[in-house]
Every structure is written in structure tokens, then in C-alpha cells.
Amino acid sequence: MSQDRHESDSYNPAAVERKWQARWDEQGVNTWTDEQLRSARKPFYNLMMFPYPSAEGLHVGNIYAFTGADVYGRFKRLQGFDVFEPIGFDAFGIHSENFALKQGIHPSELIPRNVERFTRQLRRVGLMYDWSHTVDTTDPSYYRWTQWVFLQLYKHGLAEKKAAPVNWCPGCQTVLSNEQVVGGECERCGTPVEMRFLSQWFFRITDYVERLLENLKTLDWSEKTLKAQENWIGRSEGAEIEFPIARAKAADDRHAPAQVEAEKPVIRVFTTRPDTVFGATYMVLAPEHPLVDRVASPERREAVEAYRRQATAQDLVTRKKTDKTKTGVDTGGRAVNPATGKEIPVWIADYVLMEYGTGAIMAVPGHDERDFEFATAFGLPIVRVVAGEGDDASAPPAEACTGPGRLVNSGRFDGMEVEEAKRAITGWLAEKGLAKARVNYRLHDWTISRQRYWGPPIPILYCDACGTVPVPEDQLPVLLPAIADYKPDASGVSPLARHEEWYVTDCPSCGGKARRETDVSDTFLDSAWYFLRYPSANNAQVPFDPGLTKHWLPVDSYIGGNEHAVLHLLYARFVTMALHDMGLVAFEEPFVRFRAHGLIVKDGAKMSKSKGNVVVPDEFIAEWGADTFRTYLMFLGPYQEGGDFQEAGISGPYNFLTRLWGAVLSSVDRPLDDAVEQKLHATIAKVTEDLEVLSFNTAVAAMMEYLNLVRAGGRTPERAAVEPLVRLVAPFAPHAAEEMWERLGHPDSIFRTARWPDFDPAKAVADTVEFVVQVNGKLRARMPMPRGIAEAAARDAALADENVRKFLDGKQVRKTIFVPDRLLNLVVG
RNA sequence: GCCGGGAUGGUGGAAUCGGUAGACACAAGAGACUUAAAAUCUCUCGGGCGCGAGCCCGUGCGGGUUCGAGUCCCGCUCCCGGCACCA
Numbered sequence: 001m002s003q004d005r006h007e008s009d010s011y012n013p014a015a016v017e018r019k020w021q022a023r024w025d026e027q028g029v030n031t032w033t034d035e036q037l038r039s040a041r042k043p044f045y046n047l048m049m050f051p052y053p054s055a056e057g058l059h060v061g062n063i064y065a066f067t068g069a070d071v072y073g074r075f076k077r078l079q080g081f082d083v084f085e086p087i088g089f090d091a092f093g094i095h096s097e098n099f100a101l102k103q104g105i106h107p108s109e110l111i112p113r114n115v116e117r118f119t120r121q122l123r124r125v126g127l128m129y130d131w132s133h134t135v136d137t138t139d140p141s142y143y144r145w146t147q148w149v150f151l152q153l154y155k156h157g158l159a160e161k162k163a164a165p166v167n168w169c170p171g172c173q174t175v176l177s178n179e180q181v182v183g184g185e186c187e188r189c190g191t192p193v194e195m196r197f198l199s200q201w202f203f204r205i206t207d208y209v210e211r212l213l214e215n216l217k218t219l220d221w222s223e224k225t226l227k228a229q230e231n232w233i234g235r236s237e238g239a240e241i242e243f244p245i246a247r248a249k250a251a252d253d254r255h256a257p258a259q260v261e262a263e264k265p266v267i268r269v270f271t272t273r274p275d276t277v278f279g280a281t282y283m284v285l286a287p288e289h290p291l292v293d294r295v296a297s298p299e300r301r302e303a304v305e306a307y308r309r310q311a312t313a314q315d316l317v318t319r320k321k322t323d324k325t326k327t328g329v330d331t332g333g334r335a336v337n338p339a340t341g342k343e344i345p346v347w348i349a350d351y352v353l354m355e356y357g358t359g360a361i362m363a364v365p366g367h368d369e370r371d372f373e374f375a376t377a378f379g380l381p382i383v384r385v386v387a388g389e390g391d392d393a394s395a396p397p398a399e400a401c402t403g404p405g406r407l408v409n410s411g412r413f414d415g416m417e418v419e420e421a422k423r424a425i426t427g428w429l430a431e432k433g434l435a436k437a438r439v440n441y442r443l444h445d446w447t448i449s450r451q452r453y454w455g456p457p458i459p460i461l462y463c464d465a466c467g468t469v470p471v472p473e474d475q476l477p478v479l480l481p482a483i484a485d486y487k488p489d490a491s492g493v494s495p496l497a498r499h500e501e502w503y504v505t506d507c508p509s510c511g512g513k514a515r516r517e518t519d520v521s522d523t524f525l526d527s528a529w530y531f532l533r534y535p536s537a538n539n540a541q542v543p544f545d546p547g548l549t550k551h552w553l554p555v556d557s558y559i560g561g562n563e564h565a566v567l568h569l570l571y572a573r574f575v576t577m578a579l580h581d582m583g584l585v586a587f588e589e590p591f592v593r594f595r596a597h598g599l600i601v602k603d604g605a606k607m608s609k610s611k612g613n614v615v616v617p618d619e620f621i622a623e624w625g626a627d628t629f630r631t632y633l634m635f636l637g638p639y640q641e642g643g644d645f646q647e648a649g650i651s652g653p654y655n656f657l658t659r660l661w662g663a664v665l666s667s668v669d670r671p672l673d674d675a676v677e678q679k680l681h682a683t684i685a686k687v688t689e690d691l692e693v694l695s696f697n698t699a700v701a702a703m704m705e706y707l708n709l710v711r712a713g714g715r716t717p718e719r720a721a722v723e724p725l726v727r728l729v730a731p732f733a734p735h736a737a738e739e740m741w742e743r744l745g746h747p748d749s750i751f752r753t754a755r756w757p758d759f760d761p762a763k764a765v766a767d768t769v770e771f772v773v774q775v776n777g778k779l780r781a782r783m784p785m786p787r788g789i790a791e792a793a794a795r796d797a798a799l800a801d802e803n804v805r806k807f808l809d810g811k812q813v814r815k816t817i818f819v820p821d822r823l824l825n826l827v828v829g
Numbered sequence: 830g831c832c833g834g835g836a837u838g839g840u841g842g843a844a845u846c847g848g849u850a851g852a853c854a855c856a857a858g859a860g861a862c863u864u865a866a867a868a869u870c871u872c873u874c875g876g877g878c879g880c881g882a883g884c885c886c887g888u889g890c891g892g893g894u895u896c897g898a899g900u901c902c903c904g905c906u907c908c909c910g911g912c913a914c915c916a
Binding site: 010223224226227228230231232234236238269270271272273284324326349350351352353355356357358360361362363364368369370371373374440442562565566599635636637638641643644646648649650651652653655656658659662697698700701702703704705708711712713714770771772774775776777778779782802803806814815816817819822823825826827 | 831834843848849869870895897912
């Protein structure tokens with residue numbers, strides 16, 4: 001007798017899941033051939049952020065994120081879309097390298113091991129991935145094209161090498177992007193970041209800043225993600241104003257008169273408050289400002305130098321602390337306030353940052369808190385130039401006064417309101433050539449050089465004869481050599497710079513000796529274009545096939561963590577926009593819709609090794625099955641807010657699936673009960689609406705509620721009652737749904753043959769409603785009423801109710817509020 | 830400091846075009862079935878009063894608008910996330 005029959009009628013998750021995962025693989029249920037990708041009728045690109053394959057393995061947070069995205073993808077598939085759901089590994093980067101160093105295992109050995117483990121875990125969860133279209137950023141067949149992307153940006157003038165102040169992490173011994181510096185510390189290792197001047201490759205993301213900001217309005221993204229991007233870009237409107245230097249140093253004039261003539265002896269400042277220029281009583285330059293030497297008077301030079309040394313030696317954490325006592329020194333130099341014509345002193349102080357604006361400010365102590373604090377500490381003059389309601393125009397403010405008001409002590413602008421004065425004063429100074437309206441951004445160009453080993457080498461050569469030469473595209477990839485001594489050092493150059501046999505090569509242009517760029521590129525470049533690669537993952541000829549790209553992109557739905565709101569998402573947008581301008585892709589924005597999922601916490605705290613509250617998913621899946629685990633994760637809270645992982649709670653979804661299983665197996669062919677039919681339609685409607693907006697927890701609740709009715713009192717369920725429920729539950733518990741689907745007599749996979757159930761809105765509502773009667777807004781009676789009951793009839797029934805009459809107390813009903821099918825409110829007294 | 834999001838039973842959370850607060854689930858308690866256990870099914874489950882019908886109170890705090898407020902407005906407190914000596 002064939003043992004292929006079902007041994008048992010009780011729900012055995014492990015057996016069911018093993019069976020269906022094997023069958024999906026055998027039959028290619030989730031994979032696409034390139035031919036199929038080309039001919040798909042209703043393409044739907046369902047993307048989730050690919051993981052970094054850490055040695056710890058997949059954690060609950062990953063599974064939570066992926067399951068939500070997968071539930072949505074499966075839902076779309078059942079709705080008839082051709083869903084492409086790929087996955088890959090973001091395996092380059094400092095994270096991986098640091099871990100490899102710690103373990104003493106070479107990353108080229110460690111990473112494949114981690115990838116393998118991740119793959120095994122992901123498969124166990126039953127995600128609908130197309131395992132025939134994966135990417136691994138460390139594979140030469142992938143990073144070849146990452147290097148290609150670099151070259152495209154280079155060719156279009158968007159990549160340039162320049163000496164610049166950079167964030168240097170002494171811990172990781174590499175340069176970091178501003179995005180990777182969190183509170184003055186390295187995002188990876190927490191070491192305080194120092195400022196260094198190094199020659200680095202930059203991408204000119206600031207060329208795109210206005211579009212990156214403007215396009216945000218067109219995106220269907222989570223509000224918090226949009227806001228984070230907006231904050232990060234940090235646009236502020238104001239003016240650039242010139243303050244002529246009053247006393248240029250005599251020494252300079254003597255030694256380099258021509259240069260002095262060429263340079264305008266002015267200090268430029270950026271301000272968002274040009275209206276307060278009459279109140280600028282001194283100026284401050286950042287200690288690193290190039291004009292410091294020029295303005296400093298000979299007798300102050302020593303003090304200035306001393307302060308400068310002290311300020312630059314300081315790490316950026318301390319330097320950027322708001323609550324720090326203000327320090328600074330007078331340079332002895334003076335500048336002219338272009339509004340008042342008066343000479344004012346020029347100071348240097350570390351509260352002015354070289355990297356923002358022009359690195360110099362006009363200080364208006366009367367109307368800026370920092371300037372006020374500084375002026376108070378050093379006895380500099382404070383003048384009021386804006387007076388609010390009840391302010392004394394003649395007296396200097398007792399604290400920085402930043403509110404609205406009208407101008408005073410500002411000559412012809414007196415009496416003008418602040419906003420108007422901003423425009424008027426900028427215009428007035430502009431006429432004299434001393435100012436212009438300017439927009440300033442917090443966003444800086446993207447430093448992509450990394451003095452590390454574990455990344456794609458930057459595809460650039462330096463030739464004595466030809467200068468900077470891009471590696472010809474047909475010579476890509478520039479392979480990352482296998483070296484044993486990949487540990488970084490304090491030299492400021494990459495470990496690759498220790499390998500002459502690698503970096504010395506022939507110049508492709510003149511044939512002479514050339515030297516390779518020894519830095520590798522930032523990991524964020526790897527992930528800034530991976531979504532373009534997936535459909536073309538098996539094409540070795542091009543980075544992304546134009547036809548497939550046109551057919552499948554932009555991405556229809558993208559789901560990931562909000563920790564990437566400003567890093568990955570901004571870079572991906574920039575790269576896409578640049579490729580669009582090169583005519584390589586048809587769209588500017590890569591992700592039409594993005595939703596940030598919430599965080600899974602344990603006992604109210606973020607899971608972390610040090611707290612010892614990390615939940616290892618494997619054990620739960622082994623104990624309860626992937627279907628229960630998935631359903632539980634989706635049920636525990638609103639997906640976009642995350643929730644608390646409580647072990648006890650998992651039995652709820654398990655019971656639900658078990659009860660559903662029992663209902664399916666015991667179901668009989670019998671016409672649907674009226675009440676069940678109504679609830680069925682209502683449930684389909686609810687689940688459909690909820691899944692579209694990722695409200696997974698309420699969708700699960702609706703299904704539970706429906707099953708409770710179907711099984712109420714131990715009644716035998718109708719087949720027609722449970723069959724649609726199997727389809728509704730399939731996105732959450734795909735394996736169990738397949739098995740139940742099969743036992744209901746369907747030979748092929750539910751995801752291939754079944755359609756998402758339709759509902760009839762007319763049948764989704766009950767014939768009888770529970771009608772509420774209020775007296776003066778307080779609930780006094782509930783009564784079953786036929787749907788659509790008229791106000792008059794409802795009123796008659798209400799007035800007949802004993803309790804209602806009691807509260808009416810014989811008084812005149814002054815007013816009646818009638819909400820159809822809901823309530824009647826009688827207002828008396 | 831600025832910008833988002835939030836605060837609802839013992840617990841996770843439902844319900845916001847203003848209209849029955851606490852769906853669904855966990856935990857707890859009681860019961861049915863069973864030799865027993867598991868499984869399954871039924872009931873109770875915000876606080877107080879009442880034999881009961883029912884009544885009063887209750888969605889972080891204080892006001893307000895409204896026939897009616899968890900939901901809207903004003904003023905606070907606390908928590909989470911982003912930005913921050915950004916000129």
C-alpha cells in the first residue's frame with residue numbers, strides 16, 4: 001500500500017512544511033525563467049531590503065521584516081499579479097571585515113559560510129523567493145557592475161577626487177561618510193571620530209539635492225522616512241553676505257601684492273537672518289577657516305595659533321556638544337558691517353563649524369542664543385534690532401530674542417516686520433554687491449573611498465603620463481586580490497597599498513607604468529543599485545537588461561527598516577537619478593512605494609546580545625513551525641510599529657491554525673448558513689483591505705473571528721465556509737494552506753491555481769443591526785433592528801423602550817439625531 | 830531646542846469622515862467531554878454599586894467645542910525615533 005497517503009489527520013507542521021518546501025523547489029513554483037520574466041503579463045516587483053549576512057545568523061527582526069513583505073507578495077500573487085520576489089546578500093563592508101578580524105578567519109572564507117547559513121534559514125521560513133535570481137555583492141560577477149556604476153558616474157563628472165576634511169575613525173582606521181557618523185562617533189564601533197584632511201573620492205550628490213528634496217513630494221513612502229530624508233538634506237533659506245576685512249595684514253601686501261588684488265578681502269557668511277544684520281556686532285570664523293591667517297593681527301598671532309591647535313586636536317564629539325561652555329579668541333582683525341558701516345572685531349571659536357555654510361558667521365548676540373552666550377562670556381556688545389510686543393527698543397535684550405517682531409535700530413528698515421525685512425535687507429545689500437539670496441544644505445557630497453580591504457576596488461588608475469585614468473569597462477572587474485594581511489593600519493591608506501604586485505600595472509592609455517587606486521568603495525554603493533540587478537542577475541553581459549528593466553522597474557513595493565531612511569534610500573535615489581540622466585533607466589525614482597516596518601523588541605527593550613534578550617528564531621520554528629511563527633509575528637502588533645515578542649502569545653496563532661486544520665478536514669458539502677455567508681463576505685472584504693495597507697494584525701484577527709463563528713458550538717463546518725478561508729490564510733501560513741488546499745481536492749499549488757476570493761459587498765452586511773438608543777448622548781438601550789430602518793420607525797421603537805422612557809422622564813424631546821443603522825439620540829431637557 | 834510617532838484592561842493590541850470603548854489573542858478562573866491527560870467545546874474576565882433589570886465611573890493630565898469626544902481644538906506630562914553649537 002502506498003505510503004504517500006496522509007498518515008495522520010492531526011496537524012503536523014514539520015511534516016507539512018518539509019513536504020511543501022520540497023515541492024515548491026521541484027516544481028519551480030516561486031522561480032522565474034528569464035523568458036517568463038520577459039513575458040510576464042502583470043509584473044509586480046516586490047522588494048525587501050537584502051540582509052547583511054552576519055555570523056549570528058538571521059534574527060527575529062529580519063524574519064519579521066521579510067515575512068511582512070512576503071505576506072504582501074503572496075497576497076498580490078493570489079490576486080493575479082506576476083510577483084517577482086528576489087533576495088540577496090549585502091556582504092561587503094566594514095561590518096563583515098571587523099567580524100572576520102575578530103574571529104581570525106578571512107572574510108572570503110567567512111562570508112560564504114554565513115551566506116549559506118542565511119540561505120538555509122530563509123528557506124525554512126517559507127519565503128516566496130526566486131532563488132534563481134539572487135545577488136551577492138561580494139561576487140565578482142556583481143561587483144564588476146558596481147565598478148561599472150562608479151565609472152558611469154566618473155564619466156559624467158559626478159565622481160571626483162578632492163582633498164577634503166573627512167571623518168576619520170581611529171577604531172576602524174578608515175574614512176566614514178557623514179551618514180556613518182552618529183553623534184560624533186563611528187556608527188560601527190563607537191570610537192570618537194576625528195577630522196583629517198585626505199584626498200578622497202566623492203560622489204557629487206549635492207548636485208541633485210534640489211531634486212532629491214523636490215521628488216519626495218511625489219513618493220508614496222512612510223511619513224517618518226520622508227521626514228528623515230528632509231531633515232537630512234537640511235535645506236535652509238537665507239543670504240550670503242560679504243563683510244570686507246578692515247585691516248589686511250601688511251606682510252601679505254608686501255609679499256604677494258598681485259594675489260591680494262585678485263582676492264577680494266572679504267569674509268563671506270551665510271545667515272538665515274539677514275534681517276538682523278544691523279545687530280551683527282562681531283564676527284566668528286571657524287578655527288580652520290583659510291582667512292584666519294589673513295585677518296589675525298601680528299600681536300594676536302600666537303594666541304590664535306594656540307587656540308587653533310587646541311581646537312583641531314579636539315575630537316568632534318566634544319567639539320559639537322551644544323552644552324559646552326563657549327571658547328574662542330580675538331584675532332585682532334576687524335571687518336566692516338556692510339549695513340552699519342562700522343568696524344567690528346573678528347574672532348575665532350570652535351562653535352562655528354567649517355563644514356557648514358561658509359565656515360564663518362556674523363554674530364548677532366541680541367537674536368541668537370549661541371552668539372548671546374558667547375558675547376556675554378567675552379564682553380562683546382549686544383544690540384537689539386528686533387522688538388516684539390512690549391519690548392523696549394532702546395535696551396539690549398536680556399536674553400537672545402528669536403521670536404517675531406519689528407525691526408529697530410536698523411536705519412530705514414525700522415518698523416518692518418521680520419519676514420519682510422529678510423527680503424528687503426538682502427535686496428538692499430545685493431544692490432551694493434554685498435549680498436545674495438542663498439539656499440544652504442546640510443547634505444554634503446558622498447565620500448565613497450574606504451581605506452579598507454573588504455570592498456570592491458575603485459576602478460581607477462594613476463599614470464605619471466596620463467594622470468587619472470578610468471579602468472576600461474572591458475577590463476572589469478578589478479578583482480579584489482586574495483591577501484592574508486588585510487588588517488587596516490593607521491597609515492591612512494588601504495591594506496591593498498601594501499601590495500605592489502597588485503597595484504602596479506600598465507596604463508591602458510599609454511602602456512606605461514601606472515598605479516591602481518588602492519581604496520575600495522563604500523558598501524552603500526553596492527546596495528545603491530542592487531534592485532536594478534535582480535531581474536538581470538543571470539546576465540553576464542550587462543549590468544541590467546534594458547528590456548527587463550523597463551518591464552519590471554521601478555520597484556512596486558519596497559519594505560525595510562527605517563534605519564536606512566537616510567543612508568541607503570538616499571543613495572539609491574541619487575544613483576537612480578544619475579543613471580536616468582545618462583539615459584540608462586527611464587525613471588528617476590527607484591521605489592514607488594516604500595513602507596518602513598517597526599522593530600521587534602523583547603520585554604520592552606531592543607534585542608541585543610549584551611542584554612541577553614535575543615530571540616533565536618530557529619528554535620521557535622522547530623517547535624511551532626514556520627507557519628505559526630509567521631502568523632504570530634504578523635499578529636503581535638501593527639507591522640509599521642513593531643511590537644513586543646512574547647513567547648506565551650505564540651500559542652494563539654498555533655491554536656488558530658490547528659482549529660482551521662480541523663475545520664477543513666471535518667468540513668462537509670452543505671449550503672452555507674446565512675450568518676456564516678454574511679460573515680464570510682465581510683471577512684474577505686476586511687482581509688483584502690487590511691493586506692493592501694499592511695495591517696496584518698487586524699487581518700489575522702478577522703480570520704480568527706470568522707473561524708470562531710464557523711466552528712461555534714462545535715458545529716460541522718461547510719466546505720464552502722472553509723475553502724475561501726484557506727485562500728485568505730495562504731499568505732500567512734503558505735505550507736499549511738497548500739496542504740489543506742490539496743486535501744480539499746485541488747491537485748496543484750494554491751499559489752498557481754487559486755484566486756483571491758471575491759466578495760459581494762451586499763452580502764457582507766447583516767440584515768439585522770444592533771441599534772443603539774441614546775438619551776442626551778448616553779446609551780440607554782440596544783435593540784436589534786432591520787438594516788435600513790427609517791428614522792420614524794426607529795423612534796417609535798425607542799420610545800416604546802422602558803429604560804429609554806425612564807430617562808426621558810416625560811420630558812419633551814427637543815431634538816433627535818439619527819445615524820442610519822447605528823443610533824438614535826434623543827435630546828431632552 | 831526643532832521635526833515625526835505614541836500613551837487604551839493583568840498583557841499584546843482593536844476601534845479615529847466624532848456615533849455601542851476594550852474586537853482578536855495571551856494569561857487567569859470556572860465548567861462540559863474523558864478512567865486520566867492532551868485535544869476540543871462552553872462560560873467569566875476594566876473598576877465600583879445592585880438579587881436583578883440596570884446605574885455610576887473609566888482611553889496619560891487639565892480645560893474647551895459638541896446632542897455625543899479614545900477620536901477634534903487649546904495648554905501640559907511622560908515615552909520612542911530622527912535632526913541638532915546648522916548660523
